[in-house]
Amino acid sequence: MLDPAHGGADDGARGPNGINEKDVVLALARGCRAELTLRGYRVVMTRDSDSDPAFQDRAAIANQSPNAIFVTLHVASTGTPGTVRVYYDRESSPYTFSQAVAPGAVGAPASPAQPAALSTAAAAGLIPWRQAQVSFVAQSHQFADLVQAGLAQKFTSSPLLSIPAAVRDLRSVAAPAIAIEISNISSPSVSTLESMSPAIAAVIAQSIPVFRPIAAANSSPTSGSTPH
Amino acid sequence: MRKGTKIALAALVVALVIGAISFVGLRRRVRRLQQEPTDEQERQAVIAPPISTPTDVEMTASIYWAAGANKTAPVQVQLPLSADPVQRARQVLQALITAPPTPGQRTLPADTELLGFYILPDGTAIADFSDALATETPSGILSEQEAVDSICQTLASNVPSLRRLKILIHGQEAETLAGHIDLTGFFDLNPASPAPATAAAAPGASSSPSP
Numbered sequence: 001m002l003d004p005a006h007g008g009a010d011d012g013a014r015g016p017n018g019i020n021e022k023d024v025v026l027a028l029a030r031g032c033r034a035e036l037t038l039r040g041y042r043v044v045m046t047r048d049s050d051s052d053p054a055f056q057d058r059a060a061i062a063n064q065s066p067n068a069i070f071v072t073l074h075v076a077s078t079g080t081p082g083t084v085r086v087y088y089d090r091e092s093s094p095y096t097f098s099q100a101v102a103p104g105a106v107g108a109p110a111s112p113a114q115p116a117a118l119s120t121a122a123a124a125g126l127i128p129w130r131q132a133q134v135s136f137v138a139q140s141h142q143f144a145d146l147v148q149a150g151l152a153q154k155f156t157s158s159p160l161l162s163i164p165a166a167v168r169d170l171r172s173v174a175a176p177a178i179a180i181e182i183s184n185i186s187s188p189s190v191s192t193l194e195s196m197s198p199a200i201a202a203v204i205a206q207s208i209p210v211f212r213p214i215a216a217a218n219s220s221p222t223s224g225s226t227p228h
Numbered sequence: 229m230r231k232g233t234k235i236a237l238a239a240l241v242v243a244l245v246i247g248a249i250s251f252v253g254l255r256r257r258v259r260r261l262q263q264e265p266t267d268e269q270e271r272q273a274v275i276a277p278p279i280s281t282p283t284d285v286e287m288t289a290s291i292y293w294a295a296g297a298n299k300t301a302p303v304q305v306q307l308p309l310s311a312d313p314v315q316r317a318r319q320v321l322q323a324l325i326t327a328p329p330t331p332g333q334r335t336l337p338a339d340t341e342l343l344g345f346y347i348l349p350d351g352t353a354i355a356d357f358s359d360a361l362a363t364e365t366p367s368g369i370l371s372e373q374e375a376v377d378s379i380c381q382t383l384a385s386n387v388p389s390l391r392r393l394k395i396l397i398h399g400q401e402a403e404t405l406a407g408h409i410d411l412t413g414f415f416d417l418n419p420a421s422p423a424p425a426t427a428a429a430a431p432g433a434s435s436s437p438s439p
Contacts, residue, residue, distance in 0.1 A: 005408075012407055013367040021367070055403075074408065077366030078374075080297055087369055130412060159298060165373045168403065168410040181369045 001062045002036075002045045003072035004029040005169060008052030022050065024107040024185070024193045025073040031197025032204065034075075039205045044068075056129055059172035062074035063132065069143065069211075070177035071168040071204060075193060079183030083158045084200065086148040087179040088140040089133045089171060090164035132174040139176040139215045146211050147178060150203035155196070176215065276326055276341060279319050283311035291323050292381040293333035298370065300378050302385065304327060313387050317353065318345050320386045324378060335378035337364035343398065351391035351421060352414065353383065362397045365406045372409040384417040391421050 004025040006012035012021025026047070033043040044065065046058040064072040080086070133140065144162030152158045162178070170177045182201060187193050287309045295301030296304045307323055310316045321342050328334040339360035346354040365375050376395070383390055390416040395403070 010407065017371075074369055076368035076370045078368060078371045083297075085298065085370065157297070163298070163373075165369055166376070166410040166413060166415070167369055167408060168412075169408075171410055171413075179369060183370070184368075 001065065001068045001070045001175075002029045002032055002043055003058050003169060004045065004047055004051065005074050007047050009052055010052050011073055013185040015077075015187065017186070017188055019185055019187065019190055019193075021185055022222070023051075024075045024190055026028065026050070027072050027190065027194045028075075028182075028197045028200070032071075032192060032201035035198055035201030036205055038160065039201075041205065041208070055168055058169065059129070059132065059174075062177070063172075063174045065175075068175045070170070070173045070175050072167070074179060074181040075185050076181050076183045077185050079181075080157050081183055081187060082155055082196075083183045083194070084151045084155045084161055085181050085183075086144045086151065086162040086164055087165040087167050087170075087181065088121050088144040089136050089137050089177065090166050091134060108164045120147065120178055123145040127174075129172045132172045133170050133177060136174065136176055138218070140178055142171070142177045142214055142218070143176045143211045146207040147180070147203055150207055151180075151200065154199040154203065176211070236377040240358060276322055279310075280308060281310040281312060281315045283315075284308035285311075289320050289323065290382070290385040291320060291327075292335075292378045292385070293324070293328050294335050294374060294378070295333070298374075300335065300374060300381060302381070303333075306432060309386070313389055314345055314347055317347075317355075317387045317390070318342060320382050321345070321355065321379065324382050335375050337361060339364055344396075347390065351389060351418075352394060353384075353387075353390045353392070353417065354394045354396060355379065356396040356399055359398050364400060364404055367406040367408065369408045375405065376409055376415060379405055380415045381418055388418055389421055390417045391419055392416050411436075 004022070006020075006022035006025065008022075009125075010022065012025070014020055023047065026049075028067075029045055030048075033045060036043045043170075044061060046061055047053055059070075062068045127134075141164075148159060149163040152160050165179075167179045170179060182193060182196055285308065286306060288304050289307045289309060290302035291305050292300040292302050304321060305327070307319060309319055325336050325338070325340050325342070337360050339358070341358040341360070342355065343358055344354075344356035346356075347352070361375070365372055379395070380393055385392060394414050395405075395411050397411070405411055
């Protein structure tokens with residue numbers, strides 16, 4: 001699953017030379033789709049025009065596809081030109097709403113208390129949209145590290161390890177999910193950024209067959225719940 | 229000595245004297261300008277006056293600014309820090325916004341204002357920033373993550389009783405900071421920390437909104 005971020009009225013990052021992130025990532029995604037299709041992968045894009053699906057709608061496409069891997073593409077405003085970073089979702093500690101607001105709860109140890117609606121949903125085997133990625137963070141981290149290691153060999157000065165971050169695009173995806181961000185939008189021409197797509201696609205393609213058996217052996221999602 | 233040479237020497241002496249006088253005047257002017265506050269300093273003095281409390285003690289604070297590609301690093305700064313966690317958090321966040329050592333180390337837009345800061349009884353901090361944080365932070369995972377990291381690391385390092393942070397933009401929950409980093413959730417600060425002592429007071433007391 002390839003997700004060209006932004007689109008429509010949402011330009012994303014805007015460069016001084018009139019380049020918009022939404023256009024570059026769409027071209028990047030199309031380039032990656034061509035490369036991956038040639039290598040035998042079935043590729044679905046969350047958008048193939050200047051549209052802006054909601055985060056949930058993009059995630060829904062991945063969540064309805066068995067064995068999907070979600071890759072969202074971005075262009076940074078900053079960073080060393082020609083470098084690429086891979087992100088996976090950063091988990092935060094569970095928030096205990098009732099303890100946060102309850103009088104007299106000061107100093108009490110954290111409890112697993114949740115708002116009633118969340119507890120009911122969890123009991124019914126449902127998970128909130130924004131927490132769909134939680135069960136897949138370990139797998140996403142594994143895949144992100146594989147892709148980052150491959151990209152570091154192709155794009156000098158890129159990090160060797162992937163980075164955890166609270167990327168909104170990843171949070172509603174109930175599948176292994178990573179964000180790839182290239183630097184940067186200040187590039188003098190779109191073609192410079194677009195020319196990175198074959199190498200990115202090649203690394204993704206090489207990482208998937210390595211990742212599948214590792215993910216199957218090391219971890220499995222804690223539940224088959226569907227975000228609601 | 230020929231007459232022409234004498235005239236040339238005299239002209240040279242006059243030029244040297246004028247140059248020396250001008251240099252002294254110029255030097256005085258540069259010194260005067262250096263002592264005057266810059267426009268940025270005057271603007272910050274108006275929109276973000278220094279926060280002082282009765283319990284302030286001059287201490288070393290670790291403020292996290294940008295440090296090269298993809299990371300932030302602490303800089304030791306001498307600041308008057310309050311014993312009240314709410315006021316102390318406001319003091320270090322104000323330093324983070326207004327006093328980066330160099331422009332290249334800035335992680336938050338200069339126009340950003342901290343509109344309010346609260347602490348809930350369980351150690352959850354809520355920082356309410358002005359619109360400038362969302363509208364002027366460069367869009368991108370890298371730049372937005374750097375902004376959030378600098379806020380979280382600065383708070384975690386200087387106010388150890390804070391467990392997690394919620395970032396609001398102008399009093400509202402924002403879906404993302406500038407299109408990428410999710411602000412609907414919480415950011416871990418010191419998750420294992422015991423709840424802060426000031427939380428014993430009602431949220432409306434010591435955790436009251438900051439002006």
